[in-house]
Amino acid sequence: MDTLDVPRQRPFRLGGGSKSELYAENDLENVGDEKYSRVLKPSVLGGRRYSVLQLFNPSFYVSLFTRYKKTAIALITLLVLSVFTDAPFVPHIFFRNPQVVIILAANEGGGVQKWKGAQEWSVERSSINNKKQYAQKHGYTLTIKDMTVKRRYSHEWREGWEKADIIKQTMRQYPKAEWFWWLDLHTFIMETQIPLEEYFFENLDNKTYRSVEYFNPLQLPVDVPYVDVTKPVEMIIAQDCGGFNLGSFLVHRSEWTEMLLDVWWDPALYEQMHMIWEHKEQDALETLFKTQPWIRERIGFVPLRTMNAFPPGACSERADDPQFFYHNRDFVINMAGCEWGRDCWGEMEHYKALSKALHPKKWYKLWL
Amino acid sequence: MHLGVPTKDNFRPKSNSGFNLPMGLRKYTRVRNWKRRHFAAVAVFLLLLNAITSKFLDVAFLPIFNFSKPHSFSHLTRKEALAKKQDNHGLFKKEIKVKDRLIYPSVEHAPLLRELTLNNLFKSKPDPTDMESLLYFYEDDIEDKNNEIKEKTVDDESNPLNVAKKSFKQHGRKVFNGKSPEIVLVTGIDFENFELGHLTKVVQNRVDYAQANGYGLYVRWIQEFIPLLQEYKSDKSWAKLFVMRAAIHAFPNAKYFWYLDESAFIMRNDIELKSYMLDPEVLDPIMLRDTSIVPPSGAIKTYKHVKAENVKFIITQTRTTINTDSFILVNDVYGRGLLEFWSDPLFRKYPNFPEKDASALMHILQWHPVLLSKTAIIPGRTIASLHSGTPVDDPNDLVHYIDGDLLVNFKGCAEHHTCELVLDSYWKKTHEEKK
Numbered sequence: 001m002d003t004l005d006v007p008r009q010r011p012f013r014l015g016g017g018s019k020s021e022l023y024a025e026n027d028l029e030n031v032g033d034e035k036y037s038r039v040l041k042p043s044v045l046g047g048r049r050y051s052v053l054q055l056f057n058p059s060f061y062v063s064l065f066t067r068y069k070k071t072a073i074a075l076i077t078l079l080v081l082s083v084f085t086d087a088p089f090v091p092h093i094f095f096r097n098p099q100v101v102i103i104l105a106a107n108e109g110g111g112v113q114k115w116k117g118a119q120e121w122s123v124e125r126s127s128i129n130n131k132k133q134y135a136q137k138h139g140y141t142l143t144i145k146d147m148t149v150k151r152r153y154s155h156e157w158r159e160g161w162e163k164a165d166i167i168k169q170t171m172r173q174y175p176k177a178e179w180f181w182w183l184d185l186h187t188f189i190m191e192t193q194i195p196l197e198e199y200f201f202e203n204l205d206n207k208t209y210r211s212v213e214y215f216n217p218l219q220l221p222v223d224v225p226y227v228d229v230t231k232p233v234e235m236i237i238a239q240d241c242g243g244f245n246l247g248s249f250l251v252h253r254s255e256w257t258e259m260l261l262d263v264w265w266d267p268a269l270y271e272q273m274h275m276i277w278e279h280k281e282q283d284a285l286e287t288l289f290k291t292q293p294w295i296r297e298r299i300g301f302v303p304l305r306t307m308n309a310f311p312p313g314a315c316s317e318r319a320d321d322p323q324f325f326y327h328n329r330d331f332v333i334n335m336a337g338c339e340w341g342r343d344c345w346g347e348m349e350h351y352k353a354l355s356k357a358l359h360p361k362k363w364y365k366l367w368l
Numbered sequence: 369m370h371l372g373v374p375t376k377d378n379f380r381p382k383s384n385s386g387f388n389l390p391m392g393l394r395k396y397t398r399v400r401n402w403k404r405r406h407f408a409a410v411a412v413f414l415l416l417l418n419a420i421t422s423k424f425l426d427v428a429f430l431p432i433f434n435f436s437k438p439h440s441f442s443h444l445t446r447k448e449a450l451a452k453k454q455d456n457h458g459l460f461k462k463e464i465k466v467k468d469r470l471i472y473p474s475v476e477h478a479p480l481l482r483e484l485t486l487n488n489l490f491k492s493k494p495d496p497t498d499m500e501s502l503l504y505f506y507e508d509d510i511e512d513k514n515n516e517i518k519e520k521t522v523d524d525e526s527n528p529l530n531v532a533k534k535s536f537k538q539h540g541r542k543v544f545n546g547k548s549p550e551i552v553l554v555t556g557i558d559f560e561n562f563e564l565g566h567l568t569k570v571v572q573n574r575v576d577y578a579q580a581n582g583y584g585l586y587v588r589w590i591q592e593f594i595p596l597l598q599e600y601k602s603d604k605s606w607a608k609l610f611v612m613r614a615a616i617h618a619f620p621n622a623k624y625f626w627y628l629d630e631s632a633f634i635m636r637n638d639i640e641l642k643s644y645m646l647d648p649e650v651l652d653p654i655m656l657r658d659t660s661i662v663p664p665s666g667a668i669k670t671y672k673h674v675k676a677e678n679v680k681f682i683i684t685q686t687r688t689t690i691n692t693d694s695f696i697l698v699n700d701v702y703g704r705g706l707l708e709f710w711s712d713p714l715f716r717k718y719p720n721f722p723e724k725d726a727s728a729l730m731h732i733l734q735w736h737p738v739l740l741s742k743t744a745i746i747p748g749r750t751i752a753s754l755h756s757g758t759p760v761d762d763p764n765d766l767v768h769y770i771d772g773d774l775l776v777n778f779k780g781c782a783e784h785h786t787c788e789l790v791l792d793s794y795w796k797k798t799h800e801e802k803k
Contacts, residue, residue, distance in 0.1 A: 194439040207445065214449035226617055226708075228456040259705045262738035268721075268731055269714045292708045294701065303444040331441070 099177040100140040100196055103170055104131050105147045105163075106185050119345035126348050127185050134192045141177065143170055163246065163281050164264040171253060184247040186335040186344060187308075190355045194331055200250065200302075204233050208300025215301070218243045218286060226293040233300035235260070238308045240336070241318040244289075246282045247334045248308040256298050263288070308334045311351070313342050326351075328358060458617040459506065459596075464538060465545035470578055471618060472587035473539045475567050478559040480532035486594055488529075489536055504595045507537070540592050540614070544584065548621035551641055552584035553577065556611040557630045558604065559589060566788045569795050570630050580637040584622055586615040600717035603724045608692065609711035616699055616707070625703075629693035631787060632752070632777040633794045639774045645750055646696070648676035655679070655744040661733045663688060668734040670745055680742040681706055683729075684752045686779065687767060690733075690745075692726045693779050694752040702742045706732070709739075752777045755790055 054060045065072050081090045106124055116124070128144060135142040145166045167180060179201065200207075209215070210229040213222045217239060234257055236250040251257050264284060270277075277283035288295045304310065309326035314336045318324060326333050333351050338344040457463065481489070490504035555574055557567055571587055578585035593610040597603075612627050619625075624646060628634070645651055655676060660666035663685050680702040683695040697703040710728060721727035733740050748754060753769035755778040760768040769776040776794055781787035 191439075199439045199441065206450065207440075207442065209445070209449050209452070211449070211452045211454055213452050214446060223454050225457060225459050226613060227454055229453045230456070255701045256705075258738050259702060262736045263705070263709050266732075267735060268718050268728075269712070272714055272718060287714070288712075291712050291714075292705075294705045294708050302441065305444050306441040 099174070100138075100179045100181060101170060101174050101177040102131055102135055102140055102142045102181045102183060103166065104128065104142060104144045104183050104185065105166070106144050107146050107148050123344050123348045124185060126352055127188065130188055130192075130352075131183065134189045137192055138195050140181075140196070141174060143173070145170070161265055161280055164261045167251060168261050171257075178253050179250055180253070181250045182246065182248065183332075184334065184336070186338055186348070187248055188333050188335070188348065188351045188355065189331070190326075190333055190351065190358070191329060191331050192355075192359075196250075199331070200236060204236070204300065208233050208236060208302055210297075210300060212239075212301070215239060215303075217241055220286070220290050224293055224296060227297045228293075229297055231297045234298040236300050236302055236307075238302050238304045238306060240304050240308070240310065240324060241315040241321070243279075244282050244286050245304065245308055245334070245336070246279075246285070247336050248332055250307075256294075260288075260295060305330045307332045308336075311335055311338075311347055313338070313347075328354075456617075458540075458543070458614055460541050462541060463543045464541045466542050467544075467546050469544055469546065469549050469583075469619075470575055470585040471542050471544065472571055472575065472585060473557075473589055474532075474535050475557075475571050476564065477532035477535060478562075478564045478567050480529055481536055481559050481589070481591070484529055484533055486591065489533060489591070490595060504598060506595055536589065536592070540588065543618045548619055549582060549584035550622060551581075551624045551626060551646075552586055552615055552619045552622045554586045554612055554615040554625055554627045555630055556588055556590045556593075556607050559591060561782065561787075562630070563788065566791060567630075569791060570633070573634050573795075574628070577634045577637050581640050583641075584619050586611070586618055588614060600713055602716040605692070605724045605726075606711065606716055609707060609725065612697065613704075613707055613711065616697075616704060620699075623699055625697045625699060626751075627695055627697070628751075628775070629777070629779075631779060631781055632693055632775050633791055634775045635794065635798060636772070636774050641696075644774070645682075645746070648679075651679060651682070651744065651746070652676035654746050654750065656746060659685075659745055661690070661740075661745070662730050663690075666730075666734070668740075670743065671741055674741055674744065676744070678742060679744040681739075682744045682746060682751075684746055684748040684750065686748060686754060689723055690726050690730050691748065691752050691754075691777070691779060692729060693777050694775075696751070702739070706739055706742070749773050751775065752779075754779060755781075755794075 078090065104127070106128070131142050134140070147162055147166075163182070167182065170180060171177075179196065181196065210233075211222060212218075212220050216222065234252045234254050238245050238248070251260075264281060269284065269287070273284070273287065277287075285295075289299065304324050305327065309330040309332065310324045311326055311333060312319065314334075315321075315324045335342075335344060335347045335351075338347055455461070486492075486504060487502065491507060492502040492504050495501045495503045553574055555570070557570060559567065562570075574585055574587060577583070588611045590604055590607040590611070593607045596610055597606060608627055608629065612625060615625055616622075624641070626641065643650065645654065652675075655674065656670060657672045657674065658669050661668050661670065664687065680698040680700060681695065682697075684691045697707060710725070710732060715721065715728040715731075718728070721731070723730075733743055747766040749766050749768070749770070751774060753773040753776050754767055755776050756768045760770055763770065778787060778790045781790055
């Protein structure tokens with residue numbers, strides 16, 4: 001296998017004359033053949049023809065590297081930055097299995113009927129930036145869904161029932177994504193370094209509550225026939241002082257989810273209950289959870305502070321109960337209900353500043 | 369100072385580093401190549417720095433050696449609550465495991481049960497809204513705080529009434545435990561409406577069919593579900609959904625569940641469902657595509673391109689409505705989801721469903737595309753040939769019974785009180801054939 005040899009020693013003469021002079025003695029017939037490059041580095045193949053076998057020869061790569069040293073170093077640096085860091089302006093590679101899509105509901109109740117003021121714009125911008133940063137850091141996809149009041153959801157029909165439709169549509173839009181994280185606009189991810197995979201998806205069945213016995217604000221029946229909790233968790237939600245909270249929840253793409261999204265809204269149920277179901281799909285889901293074992297068996301509950309901590313002011317009837325309210329280092333804060341008499345902008349700015357204070361810039365982090 | 373006489377120290381090799389190591393270990397530390405030595409020092413420094421930053425600053429310097437504490441919310445959850453998982457039980461928590469794949473009640477108790485009346489079969493308390501009637505409860509129902517629920521208990525085994533009562537109460541707790549059959553035939557029977565002779569014929573018919581084909585059989589008294597029906601004053605026709613749900617629980621590993629109402633009589637024991645209609649290649653050509661869900665001309669139609677292997681629910685139609693006397697369900701997420709959604713209390717108490725369970729089903733199929741896409745409507749004569757008073761001559765009639773069909777369904781016979789008569793005529797027919 002003489003073709004696989006390390007490139008032969010080149011005859012090197014300083015101040016050599018013309019080309020013909022250089023090669024005159026030994027091989028004149030090879031003059032046209034570029035055995036040696038003009039930059040006095042060995043050509044990659046040492047004048048030999050290309051062969052597939054070269055690819056298995058380490059010396060081929062060594063010579064490649066010596067020839068393109070600067071390019072190679074630049075490429076390797078880029079690769080290291082891309083895989084191991086979250087440096088900006090570099091395309092990042094993620095070796096992660098479950099793809100996550102974050103659905104951010106913007107413009108809730110907005111539209112022509114209600115124009116946004118400067119503060120509302122600012123709140124929206126902060127919220128979107130926060131999720132964008134988080135998604136970028138972990139390689140998730142962020143999709144912002146417009147929740148402006150639409151005619152087909154207008155009164156007496158299905159006002160404010162877009163959630164299921166939006167999730168369905170997002171699932172079609174991202175056919176490869178597995179998990180979908182719904183976030184209301186008035187939420188803020190406080191600990192952006194937390195990856196959802198490690199936080200939730202690993203060993204999910206053992207870290208969620210499969211029974212409402214220990215925390216049951218709605219007084220739902222605890223033990224119901226035909227519930228098989230060995231089924232996997234397909235939906236992660238938290239309960240606040242008044243029941244399920246759909247301000248921040250996760251659903252997994254599955255047959256079960258497809259069914260749930262399909263049956264969530266039903267005209268016969270809606271006709272009987274729409275005066276009672278104050279919180280729309282939230283109440284509908286509670287009703288389905290209560291009466292239908294197949295829905296109950298795949299919902300896993302997490303404590304509210306896991307992904308939906310409240311600021312003081314929300315859940316005012318249980319203001320003394322610490323399990324609902326934000327403590328430093330909680331993952332996400334949900335300023336639920338701030339548009340009803342509280343100051344959304346003030347709260348958002350407060351928590352933005354707090355998040356910044358909790359994560360001071362490190363000296364060795366030149367970016368971010 | 370060296371004066372020519374070597375001291376002990378002079379025999380020691382010259383140390384490269386500042387600190388002295390024993391001779392035995394020294395060979396491991398000696399780095400001949402100075403460049404490599406520098407590299408090692410830098411690497412050790414980086415690892416140390418990484419350990420320190422990740423430990424105390426919660427940021428990994430080198431992400432591959434990440435020693436930072438794991439991201440978890442375990443400090444928020446309570447262990448005892450995580451461990452709390454309910455058992456998968458049916459309507460009753462105590463269950464009886466049986467080996468026999470034919471589960472059916474003691475039909476001979478029907479007259480005794482009727483004599484006992486519901487008041488003796490269940491615990492009861494007066495209905496707060498209507499003082500004349502009683503509300504019935506299961507024994508396993510939630511604890512009775514005010515001692516309102518009374519039960520008349522007599523434990524005399526010699527009395528046949530008590531035997532009947534005991535067997536009635538135990539029947540619902542039976543769960544199959546053995547090598548599961550693939551198909552289970554399910555029927556609900558009503559001892560208040562029919563005489564013993566009639567019930568025996570129905571149950572015997574089911575037993576024969578299940579036995580001949582190796583299927584499981586699950587028969588329940590409709591009266592066992594009175595407490596559930598009573599909750600929303602639902603009609604007895606809703607009981608089939610409860611029977612079906614209990615059957616799925618009793619045979620958790622069976623694949624297909626065929627509900628066949630007591631108003632049907634199987635005529636051919638030699639027809640095996642799997643090759644007859646359940647295999648996708650057999651089902652595919654007989655599925656009615658682009659057919660109105662509400663016959664004859666409803667606006668919503670079944671899908672044109674449903675694949676037979678995706679079908680989870682198979683049902684037939686009569687000329688005017690959907691026929692819930694006979695339907696087949698696949699035991700998976702879609703099948704069970706559909707069944708439980710169909711029996712939702714809000715459907716059961718909805719006043720605008722004139723045909724009760726059939727209306728609810730038509731409503732569900734029309735409003736829920738995912739469920740519709742898993743549904744196949746097939747010609748009536750496959751699993752629900754209707755009995756007609758006048759003999760049918762037209763061989764292209766896909767609805768009415770013609771000799772040689774799998775079964776005959778005398779739907780609506782209860783309204784005319786002709787069930788026993790009609791069944792008798794078909795019963796005689798099969799018995800004459802045997803002779």
